[in-house]
Amino acid sequence: MWAQIINAVLGIWLMASAAILGYSDVKIIxxxxxxxxxxxxxxxxxxxxxxxxxxxxxxxxxxxxxLLAPWVLGYDNGLATTNSMVAGALITGLSFVKGKVEETYGGGWSAIWKSDTLHAREARKQPRTDLEG
Structure with a gap:
């Protein structure tokens, strides 16, 4: 989760960086x-x-x-180019950090076509008291 917190901060940084770094007069950036x-x-x-x-x-x-925006949009500001490149590289890299998985939630969409899913294994462990007379 730490990587996604950093990505959230980077997203907020992108919204404020033009005013902080002083290139807010360049509308396209x-x-x-x-x-x-x-x-x-x-x-x-x-x-x-x-x-x-x-x-x-x-x-x-x-x-x-x-990462591509400075060239596609034709940035003419070196500071804006650097900001975009660093933020883009960090966001892309941090997006691949998985985080710790503590629980499973039924196997996801793959549970549709698998025969031995987590919920099926759990159901076999439970005693069937509802059918007993």
């Missing part, structure tokens, strides 16, 4: 960061919980976009 920042923060916060941990991978695409 600030617009990009104001769009990507909330997306990164939202996906990171959603992935804090174990059941929604896979959402962390959704931040790979915005992270890669931040």
């Amino acid at each position: 600030t617009d990009n960061e104001h769009i990507v920042g909330p997306i990164v923060a939202s996906f990171a916060i959603i992935s804090w919980w174990e059941a929604t941990r896979v959402v962390r991978l959704y931040n790979v695409l915005p992270g890669l976009w931040l």
